[in-house]
Amino acid sequence: MILYRPTDGDVLSASLTLLPKTCFLMTQLGTPIPKGIKKTRKRVTDQLRKKHIKVVDADSVVTGKDFLDKIWRIIITVPVGVAIIHEDMPPKTVANVFYEIGMMDALGKRTVVVKSPGAAVPSDFVRTEYINDDAKFGQRFRSFLDSVLEQESYFETVGEDLENNPLLAIDYLRRAYLISGDKRHQARVQELLESAGIEDRAKNSVEKLLARF
Numbered sequence: 618m619i620l621y622r623p624t625d626g627d628v629l630s631a632s633l634t635l636l637p638k639t640c641f642l643m644t645q646l647g648t649p650i651p652k653g654i655k656k657t658r659k660r661v662t663d664q665l666r667k668k669h670i671k672v673v674d675a676d677s678v679v680t681g682k683d684f685l686d687k688i689w690r691i692i693i694t695v696p697v698g699v700a701i702i703h704e705d706m707p708p709k710t711v712a713n714v715f716y717e718i719g720m721m722d723a724l725g726k727r728t729v730v731v732k733s734p735g736a737a738v739p740s741d742f743v744r745t746e747y748i749n750d751d752a753k754f755g756q757r758f759r760s761f762l763d764s765v766l767e768q769e770s771y772f773e774t775v776g777e778d779l780e781n782n783p784l785l786a787i788d789y790l791r792r793a794y795l796i797s798g799d800k801r802h803q804a805r806v807q808e809l810l811e812s813a814g815i816e817d818r819a820k821n822s823v824e825k826l827l828a829r830f
Contacts, residue, residue, distance in 0.1 A: 618788055620693065622686060622689065623685055623689050624683050630826070633690055634694065635694045635795055636673065637696070637794055637795050638669060638671060638696075638796070638797065639672070640698060641673055641691055641692055641697070641699075641717075642662070642673065642674045643675075643698060643701070643717045644700065644702075645701075646675060651705040651706075653703050654705065656750075657701050657733065657750045660750065660754060660758075664758050665762070668762050668766065692720050692721050692724060692726060693724060694795075695726065696726060696727065696792065697727045697796075698728045699728070699729055700714050700718050700728065700729070700730045700731065702736045702738070703732070704735040704737070725792070727764075729748060729758075729761050730748070731748045731758070732749060733749075734750070734751055769793045769796040770793075776790040776802075780809060780812075783810070787809060787827045790806050791806070791828075806830075810825075
């Protein structure tokens with residue numbers, strides 16, 4: 618996959634350190650944060666930790682550089698994202714959260730919206746399944762996480778079936794690795810590089826950048 622930076626449209630020519638089994642949490646940050654958002658965030662993070670999935674948000678990383686570029690790079694390195702929407706959120710914050718969801722969807726990441734019962738969903742998302750923070754939250758959120766974790770096997774199978782198309786095969790094995798952190802996927806990618814005869818490509822070639830995880 619060729620990645621174009623959202624800040625200037627140029628191609629990303631450097632590898633990034635992947636964060637397997639990590640969820641990007643999109644919600645209101647800073648202070649003050651309404652109690653309802655804090656409550657929902659705790660419920661979400663508790664469920665993620667039960668599945669041994671780490672949590673990262675826009676405040677978890679400090680780069681001293683462009684904020685949008687930082688968020689985009691985090692999104693590239695994680696397999697899944699959760700957006701928390703609450704009726705007490707300022708409209709600008711809600712807009713930022715849905716912009717981040719759009720970036721995640723464009724990069725093929727699994728996402729879900731967790732919302733308070735009184736929060737409105739934008740019209741572009743009315744057909745998107747979301748989870749209310751209500752009595753059924755735990756059951757529905759666990760179901761979502763299980764569906765994400767089950768994709769590892771699917772991505773691995775597709776990657777193996779595409780061995781004659783090394784670029785796609787590497788991409789699927791990379792996605793499998795992001796879900797589980799299983800180093801078998803890394804080893805298989807190196808085998809594909811060698812068998813495809815592209816180990817001598819430039820270090821910043823698409824295949825080499827994609828395989829560097």
